[in-house]
Amino acid sequence: MRLKTSLLKEPKHKELVSCVGWTTADELYSCSDDHHIMKWNLLTSETTQVVKLPDDIYPIDLHWFPKTIGGKKQSQAESFVLTSSDGKFHLITKTGRVEKSIEAHCGAVLAGRWNYEGTALVTVGEDGQIKIWSKSGMLRSTLAQQGTPVYSVAWGPDSEKVLYSSGKQLIIKPLQPNAKVLQWKAHDGVILKLDWNSVNDLILSAGEDCKYKVWDSYGRLLYSSQPHDYPITSVAWAPDGELFAVGSFHTLRLCDKTGWSYALEKPNTGSIFNIAWSIDGTQIAGACGNGHVIFAHVVEQRWEWKNFEITLTKRRTMEVRNVINDAVDLLEFRDRVIKASLNYGHLVVSTSLQCYVFSTKNWNTPLIFDLKEGTVSLILQAERHFLLTDGGGIYLYSYEGRLISSPKFPGMRTDILNAQTVSLSNDTLAIKDKTDEKVIYLFEAMSGKPLGDGKPLTHKTEITEIALDQKGLTNERKIAFIDKNRDLYITSVKRFGKEQKVIKIGTMAHTLAWNDTSNILCGLQDTRFSVWYYPNTVYVDKDLLPKTLYEKDASEFSKNPQIVCFVGNQVTIRRADGSLILLNISPYPAILHEYVSSSKWEDAVRLCRFVKDQTMWACLAAMAVANKDMTTAEIAYASIGDIDKVQYINSIKELPSKESRMAHILLFSGNVQDAEMLLLQAGLTYQAIQININLYNWDRALELAVKHKTHVDTVLGYRQKFLEDFGKKETNKRFLQYAEGLEVDWDKIKAKIEMEIAKERERAAATPAVRASVTVQH
Amino acid sequence: MAKAVLGDVRLHFDELNKLRILDPEVAQQTIELKEECKAFVDKIAEFQKIVGNLIELVDQLAKAAENEKMKAIGARNLLKSIAKQREAQQQQLQALITEKKMQLERYRVEYETLCKIEADQNEFIDQFIFQK
Numbered sequence: 001m002r003l004k005t006s007l008l009k010e011p012k013h014k015e016l017v018s019c020v021g022w023t024t025a026d027e028l029y030s031c032s033d034d035h036h037i038m039k040w041n042l043l044t045s046e047t048t049q050v051v052k053l054p055d056d057i058y059p060i061d062l063h064w065f066p067k068t069i070g071g072k073k074q075s076q077a078e079s080f081v082l083t084s085s086d087g088k089f090h091l092i093t094k095t096g097r098v099e100k101s102i103e104a105h106c107g108a109v110l111a112g113r114w115n116y117e118g119t120a121l122v123t124v125g126e127d128g129q130i131k132i133w134s135k136s137g138m139l140r141s142t143l144a145q146q147g148t149p150v151y152s153v154a155w156g157p158d159s160e161k162v163l164y165s166s167g168k169q170l171i172i173k174p175l176q177p178n179a180k181v182l183q184w185k186a187h188d189g190v191i192l193k194l195d196w197n198s199v200n201d202l203i204l205s206a207g208e209d210c211k212y213k214v215w216d217s218y219g220r221l222l223y224s225s226q227p228h229d230y231p232i233t234s235v236a237w238a239p240d241g242e243l244f245a246v247g248s249f250h251t252l253r254l255c256d257k258t259g260w261s262y263a264l265e266k267p268n269t270g271s272i273f274n275i276a277w278s279i280d281g282t283q284i285a286g287a288c289g290n291g292h293v294i295f296a297h298v299v300e301q302r303w304e305w306k307n308f309e310i311t312l313t314k315r316r317t318m319e320v321r322n323v324i325n326d327a328v329d330l331l332e333f334r335d336r337v338i339k340a341s342l343n344y345g346h347l348v349v350s351t352s353l354q355c356y357v358f359s360t361k362n363w364n365t366p367l368i369f370d371l372k373e374g375t376v377s378l379i380l381q382a383e384r385h386f387l388l389t390d391g392g393g394i395y396l397y398s399y400e401g402r403l404i405s406s407p408k409f410p411g412m413r414t415d416i417l418n419a420q421t422v423s424l425s426n427d428t429l430a431i432k433d434k435t436d437e438k439v440i441y442l443f444e445a446m447s448g449k450p451l452g453d454g455k456p457l458t459h460k461t462e463i464t465e466i467a468l469d470q471k472g473l474t475n476e477r478k479i480a481f482i483d484k485n486r487d488l489y490i491t492s493v494k495r496f497g498k499e500q501k502v503i504k505i506g507t508m509a510h511t512l513a514w515n516d517t518s519n520i521l522c523g524l525q526d527t528r529f530s531v532w533y534y535p536n537t538v539y540v541d542k543d544l545l546p547k548t549l550y551e552k553d554a555s556e557f558s559k560n561p562q563i564v565c566f567v568g569n570q571v572t573i574r575r576a577d578g579s580l581i582l583l584n585i586s587p588y589p590a591i592l593h594e595y596v597s598s599s600k601w602e603d604a605v606r607l608c609r610f611v612k613d614q615t616m617w618a619c620l621a622a623m624a625v626a627n628k629d630m631t632t633a634e635i636a637y638a639s640i641g642d643i644d645k646v647q648y649i650n651s652i653k654e655l656p657s658k659e660s661r662m663a664h665i666l667l668f669s670g671n672v673q674d675a676e677m678l679l680l681q682a683g684l685t686y687q688a689i690q691i692n693i694n695l696y697n698w699d700r701a702l703e704l705a706v707k708h709k710t711h712v713d714t715v716l717g718y719r720q721k722f723l724e725d726f727g728k729k730e731t732n733k734r735f736l737q738y739a740e741g742l743e744v745d746w747d748k749i750k751a752k753i754e755m756e757i758a759k760e761r762e763r764a765a766a767t768p769a770v771r772a773s774v775t776v777q778h
Numbered sequence: 779m780a781k782a783v784l785g786d787v788r789l790h791f792d793e794l795n796k797l798r799i800l801d802p803e804v805a806q807q808t809i810e811l812k813e814e815c816k817a818f819v820d821k822i823a824e825f826q827k828i829v830g831n832l833i834e835l836v837d838q839l840a841k842a843a844e845n846e847k848m849k850a851i852g853a854r855n856l857l858k859s860i861a862k863q864r865e866a867q868q869q870q871l872q873a874l875i876t877e878k879k880m881q882l883e884r885y886r887v888e889y890e891t892l893c894k895i896e897a898d899q900n901e902f903i904d905q906f907i908f909q910k
Contacts, residue, residue, distance in 0.1 A: 229869060250870065264877040266870040570895070579884035582891045584898050610909070 001243075002263035003254050003284075003296040011291030012038055012047050019062045019274045020285045020293060021080060023094065025336075025352060025375070028276070028285050030293045031059035031082060037096060040285075040293060051096030058085040061111045061274070066118040067391070081121060083109035089123055091137060102137045105129060111152050115159035116198060122162055124150035130164055132175070144173055151191060156217070157198035157416065158434070165191035170205055170219070184219045187211065193234050199241035199416045200257055206232035212246050214259045222560065223259025223576070236275040236284070240377055241418060243298070245284050247272030252286060252296060258560065260578035269294050280338045280352065280375045282315070303342040306567065308360055310347065312337055318349070320363055329363040331356075341379040341386070343565075344516065346399050348386050350376035355388065357399055367401045378417055382424045383470065383516075385445065389414045389422075396429070396445055405448025407431070409441045409456075425468040428477050428493050430457075437462035440479065442493055452494060459502065461485060467512055468493070469519045469535075472597065478535065480521055482509050488523060490535050503538045505545065506530065513566040518593035522566050522585070524573070529554035531571075533589040533615060537622040540669045547618035547640060550585065557581060588616055596623045601632045614640055621645075628665050656757065657764035660687055667691065680704075686711055686756040693718045702734060714752065717744040 015033035022028050028040040035053040040046075053059070064080045079099065083089045085108040091100045105125025112123040120140065121133040128146035130153065133139055146166040153164040161174045167190055172182040189208030196203050202222070203215040208231040214223040230249035237244045243262070246253040252265040252272060270289025277284050283297035303310045309321045318331040318340075335351035342348075347358040350371065357367040373390040380387040385398045393414055396404040413434055421432040428451065433439040438459045442451040450456075462484040469478045477493040488506030512523035521532040531550040538545055554561065557575050564572040564580070569590060571583040588611050595604040601624070608616045621636035630649050637645045645668075652664045659682035666675040672695065679688040685708045692701035698719055705712045716739055723730060730736055792802040800808075 229873070251873070261877065261880070264874060266874060575887070577880075577884065579887035580891075581887065582895055584895045587902075 001254065001298060001301050003252060003265050004299050005252065005265050005267050005294055005296040007267055007269070007292055007294050011288075012293065013291040015291060016270070016289045017273070017287035017291060017293055018059050019082075020276045020287045021062045021064045022276055022278045022285065023064060025278045025280045025282070028278075028293070028295075029062065029064075029080070030285075030287060031062055032291065033058055034291075035059075037092075038293075040295075042295070051092075051098075053098075056086055057088075057090070060084060060108055063113050066114055066116060067279075081112045081114065083112040083123060085109075087125065089121075089137075100137050102133070104131060104133075107149070110150060113153055113155055115155045116157075117159055120159070122153050122155065124153045124164055128166070130162065130173070132162075143175070144171070146171075152194045154194055154196040154203075156196060157201055163194060163196050163203060165194055165205070167191070168207070170194065170203070170215070172217070172219070182219055186213060186215070189231070192231065195235050195237050195244070197237040197241040197244075197257075199239075199418050200420075202237075202241065202257060204235045204237060204244055206235045206246065210248075212255075214257070225259065225261075230271070233271045233273050234275045234286070236277055238277050238281045239279065239415075240281050243281075245275045245277070245286075245296075247275050247286050249289075252294065254296075254298065256578060258562065258574075258576055258578070260576065262578075265296065267294055280336075281377075282336060282338055301340070303340060303347070305342045305360075308342065310340070310342055312340070316351075320347075331358070331363060331366075339376050339379050341381050343381040343567075344383045346381065346386070348379050348381060348388075350379060350388065355397075355401075357386075357397075357401060359399070367399075369397075369401045377415060378419070378422065380419065380422060380424045382426050382445075384426045385424075387422070387424050387429065389417050391415055394422075394429075394431070396424075396448065404446060405443075407441075407443040407448040407450075409433075409450070411435050420465040423466050423468040423479070425470050425477060427474045428468055430466050430468050430479055430493070432463055432466050437484075440466055440481070442479075457491070457493075459483060459489070465512065467514050467521075469514045469521070470516055471519050471593070476536065478519070480505075480512055480514070480523075480535065482512060486510070488512060488525070490521075490538060492539070501539075503542075505532065505535065505538055510560060511563045513563040513571070515566045515568075515590070517568065518590045520566075520585075520589060520593070522563065522571050524554055524557075524561055524563065527553065527555040529557075529571075529573075529583065531585050534593075534619040534622050536626055537619075540622045540626045541645075542670065544618050544622050548615060548622060550615060552583070586613075588613070589619060592616060592619055592623070596620075596627065599627070599629075601629050605632060605635055608636070608639070625665070625669060628662075630665065656761040657682075657684070659684055660760065663687065663691070672697075676700075676704075684760060686714075686753070687760070689715060696722070698722075698732065699734070702738065706738070711752065712738060713742060713744055714749050716742060717746060717749050720744060 013032035013034055013036060017030050017032045020028055020030045026042040029050065030038045030040065035055060035057060037050040037053065039048050039050045059082050061083045062080050065078060079091055079093045081089055082092050087103060087105045087107055087109060088101050089104050089109050089112050090098050092098050104123050105127050107126030109123050109125045112121060114121050119135060122130060123133065124130050126149040128148055128150055130143040130150060131139060132141050132143055143162060148167045150164050150166055153162060155162060161172055163170065163172050168185050168187050169183055170186040170191065186205050187207035187209045191205050191207040194203065194205040201217045203217060204212065206212040210228040210231055212225045212232050212235055213221060215221055228248055228251065232246060232248045234247035235244060242257055244255050244257065246255060249271045250266055250269060252267060254262045256262060269286065269292055272286040272288055274287040275284055283295060286294040288294055297315060299312055299314065301312045307323045309323055311319045313319050315336045316333045320329040320331060333351050333356065335353050338350050338352060340347065340349040345360045349356040353371060354368050355371050373392050376388050376390050378389040385396050385404055388395045388397065391414060393406050393408065395406050398404055407429055416434055423430045427445050429443040429445050431441045433441060438461060440457040440463065442457060443449065444451055463481050464484060466479060466481040475494055478490055479493050480488065480490045482488050486508050487504050488509035489502050489504050491502040506523060506525050508526035510524045512521060514521055519535065521535045523530055529552045532548065533550060534548045537548050557573060560576045562574045564574050569585050569587045571585060573581045573583065575581060588607065592604055592607055595607065604620055608620050617636050617639040621633055621640060624633035624636055630652060634646055634649045637649065648668060652661055655661045655664060659678060663675040663678045666678065676688050676691060689701050689704050689711050692704065693715060701715045705715045719735055790798045790801050792798050798805065
């Protein structure tokens, strides 16, 4: 990826340009010390003077009023705020009419920013004050007072917090009074510029120590650049938060969000005082010290999938290279390419007006449909369909170009969604809420309706990243997520009445990804790279989980590596320095998954015997239990040496009725409640009681016995025996109550039990459908 | 006699016997003087012209010299600043080189991992064939 810059021969402004701002993707306003405001139309390459300001106004900063206000969309920004050196800020319309000039600070007003809703404006000045203003320019409050000039300011993603600089310090101050202020020393020199992205919640700062740094919103340093030759005078996040631009004397740099630099340009610009990204995030404009305005657009993005390599060579041209036969196709588009995604055999490209869908089998005839709103901010693909988000909503399209659904939830903000907060699979869509970060909204992909009872999934702490598995049955859809404490959890998406368990399977996880062809999960935990070959194990036999895990030392990947993708048996990881690392994992688990999904148990066993790997056997054991194929489970458990489990499986096999066997398989997986419910439904009250007795779940056993008015003496008998064995006294009030006036007669109890078992046998014999094998398909 | 009388009343006759107020000799000398004066004035004028030309020329020369001097100073300064410019350019190029080097390093790392994968896969194929 690099920047293609363009600079006019002669500067349009006579003095230094202090600030720039985009109205649409192709129109820019620039202000200069020569008091002119210029409008740059990139479609016609025309530059016109909008207005000449009075001679005493020296502009310093401008910011356009946000486009969307409370869901109401405007086609483009209508007015902007301009701060000036005489201590005023001015509200100026698109045509250049100064609507209002408001005395704001003593000394120059150094920066002014609208919040994301456009309901408030923050200004900072040389006098060290931070002031909040209403939309019409009425002073709401003076948020803070610093001893030094405040050079730059930015709103937090939720418009609830303000970030500003004071000397070498960065300060995050919430708007609510008395809320905790976060303050830290960020640079060794005065901080000149900062920016806070609403999508990824990361902070950028740049200062006179010639460095730029990336922080998270807790003030933790994520990246610090090498010192440059000159102070960094400007930084700006791209709207989608994937890239940022850095400006300095004769320097323009394009960086990844993790800090490493994609490209460096050395244009003849003087210092670049201000950088603004266009709305669609494809180009930047810089305000140069020598009166120029520099334009640069991002080209040579690359997408790779299997044997295809796609490069955006020009703004409207893509080059597709098939690595296998070196065939090259050129894809031409009518408009500028804004976003693209390549996965599952399809390339989805959005331009400013249309969406193109290519199949990797045929590059010549794309499917084209028009977009409602031009600026697509995210494209996510699943095997059967893909998702587009723009300012207005989320849309699911099939690869045939048919609109499938458009899920919505209250308070949805589509502009801040990214691949970490949205996940798509063939049947489910998961979206992390921004207002309450503990909540994940789940939707049926086909209908766009909330899943199940419509209640979102709620976790106990804030969630940072979510991912849905891609294969398998809809009923078994799983979602994995990482929370704020960096713990990795997995849970089922479907909830049948009762609350599904959210199970922790990892700690210190930075990043995760599901495989595209089978339900294998990989993640980076602290300094280890882990692959969960069969994450569903946690629902089947939790003890088995460590055995189904593949781990590898990942300390060589240095700090904060990110998983880019997990395609086939190849994991692509991006190190903090930007280099890509590819890892191969064993192809066998994927094959095993395939066999199991088509119930080829013999083949699966044969494969495991061939591979001779404990991990594979452990996976097979878990898979077999999950699919209730006890024969295979027995073989697999025997191979990994879990003799106790083999014995239990054998004992299950000898159980008289189908229901009992089912119940015990459920018990085997630790689903006591399900097992009990199953038995009770089948009328096997005694067996249900016995389960509870065996688990020393005395209260429940007694409750059942009393409720069904049977075997109360059995429960009491076993309880007495238990207490005697452990030399304890009865303290449970209920048992004491029932023990009164009830004689425990073991002969009687035994006779009763015999009778129950015989009864069950009879019943089983009466239903001829019981197969000889224990295989019970669900 | 007559001459003396005329001399008394300061009248004279010249050779052509015309009556003259001035003594012809004096008159002759006066005319000569006048002519000489005229010649002198002419010469002086010519001299002035020549001198004017000379001054102009010298002025021009001075200007040219001044120009050349300025040029020389400019060139000298330029020479001095070229060194600085070079340095700046070098710095810029150095920065670009560093950038490229970093990119190269990234590619090298990627290449290495790809090589490793190739080796892994070859080993896997070998193993597979061997086991079969």
